[in-house]
Amino acid sequence: MNLKIIWMDFIYSIKGWYRSKGGMFWSLAFPVILILLFGAIFSGIGSSKYTLHIQDQDQTEMSRMFNATLNSTNLFSINVVDADVNVTSFIKEKNIKSLIVIPKGFEQTIQESFLNPSARVDLQFYFDPSEQTTTQVIRSVITSILQEMNKNLSQSRTIIGVREISTITTNFNFIDFFLPGMIGFTIMQGAIYGSIERNTKYRKDGILRKLLTTPITRTEWILAKMLFMMFLAALTTALITIIGVLVFGMTVNITAWVIVVIIATSFLFSGMGMLIGRFVKEEETADTAAGAISFPMMFLAGTFFPLEQMPQFLQTIAHVLPLYYVNEALRNSMIYMNQNESLINGAVVIIFAAVFFISGVLLTKWKED
């Protein structure tokens, strides 16, 4: 292994990239533009029905009436959670976005309020701040129902209130959701298209044939290119993060695990690019094939929109897409601080990376038939 050659190739790759307006645009300017654009124009993405979980700990006529009122709005698909279930664990395990708890003593407090003016009971509304639209809709519906109930019960006092509990420690908005997705997407694009260029254009231009007749080995060359891809990934991550922090005031946690996931992502999509270049040998056709794979993946893997807003069958498809696990691993580690979830998703990314990269290296070659 000649490290000098690897380093030299890496430096010359940076020179070539730095001089490419297209390369600079797609790897740096494009993600920044998208971040700024989406951050600025974000608005709710409507859904005719929102999933809402309800735990009725009171199990009284009054609590059932509240449930029935919620149901009658026809806005929600309501799932009942058993009264003895631990809500916090349930939310974590099932990745629940919205849950209302009707506490024990709900009816009794309301009855007491006729005698005791200070009596008050609060519903607990657990919500995922990254699901802004859903949260907003549920919040306004609950508020309207409670206003009506309070008015009927006491004319002016608040007897039934709402205590909002974020399922995550910090408050999040769309840009928090979007930023890790943008990092994953940009690394994917750079790695796939870079790999395709090396495996189709360089083959057509005779560069691979030329390299085959020089002392550089294919391993050294691939390592040099992966070093360059990791440099690009690091640059992209840093730039997108800086924009997020400076422009949108985000709190982003860059952990060692995030770096591992980013490196694995570079390997994963470089391997995918190699495989595309292996089977679709013409550069233009390979670019089209890459677009046909990466663009649907971008939308289906929850880069721009939460999976929950998609039909069930698309959510199922998302779970076989590597980018979905990249997004989830980065999001959970960088934003939601849910390291366990990130570890699981990141492990899947590493497995995908090993499979795609090893297949790519084994199935591509410099030699001609």
Next chain:
Amino acid sequence: MTEQKFKCPNCGQITSFNGDSGEVMLVSCETCNTKGRITFSNSGMNNNYAIEVSHLKKVYGDLIAVNDISFSVKKGEIFAFLGPNGAGKTTTVEMIESIRQPSMGSIKLLGKDVETQFNEVKEKIGILPQEFHSFERLTVQETLVYFSNLFKKKGDVDDIIQSLDLTSHKNMLYKNLSGGLKQRVGVAISLVNDPEIIFLDEPTTGLDPKARREVWSVIAGLRKKRKTVFLTTHYMEEAESLADHIAVIFKGKIIAEGSLEDLIRNYGKNSVLHIKKCKNADDVIKMLNQEGYEQVYSEGNGDIAITIDYKERVLEILSHLRHDCIEYESLDIRRSNLEEVFLRLTGAKLTEDKEDAP
């Protein structure tokens, strides 16, 4: 006794055999019993040869791209591998460069077997692949430094730039160079390790006549440096003006080999009468065919070429032209060249389009 390795075209099994230099031996594969023939080269004993190719064959399914060819290239000579497109030139040179795997046969570069010892000769060869385009966004100098750094043995990049007259372009990006300059850079890249053998695969294809002659002058300069040059081309003028030794390949077979003089002496006994800008050229060709002239060809733009085997034929043809009141601009008679040699050997023209030639 010398050792020769034999790779079975059927199962890929490599077996070693011992024999005397020059001996031809019938062998069979130990694994699948496929029969074959090997020739024991005398390269180990004769170090005058830079390249030795023996019974080289390349088969793709039913297509035999290269069909049992053998030849040697002496050190310090410019060797032209001449043939039309699709004749097997690039397949052959890429097998010699270890880019393609031969189906059968042996190749030695500087006495080293390409199949097993190619890494030992990488430092000593320089290659310009066919239709080569380098990294678009590196400058000429950076490109040469990049490739130079891949080798232990390095030529002086500044000297190479100067000797190929690239000094004024050394800071230009490769993508901004003209076709001729790109090919000159390609030749320069093949020199960065100061190689003993340089392979140039169709280095002037697609260039305009001026750029082509510039590249020729660079290749001619390599002779002065006593480099061995293996040049593939389908331009007969290129082979005529540059090569010390020419091998003509057609449909995967070498059909003639020798110096230019040898080839013309052995295969090009006739002369060619050229009629320039002849009116109704197609009718004239038909008329001459009817008169018994078999080798009459249109060269486009009303130009006609007629192969004649003795001078009196010229008078006969003139008499026919006068009799039929044929108008034309001029006539000339040329001695045989490689084109005519090729025509005689194959019945086909080497260059399909006259405008493509320099």
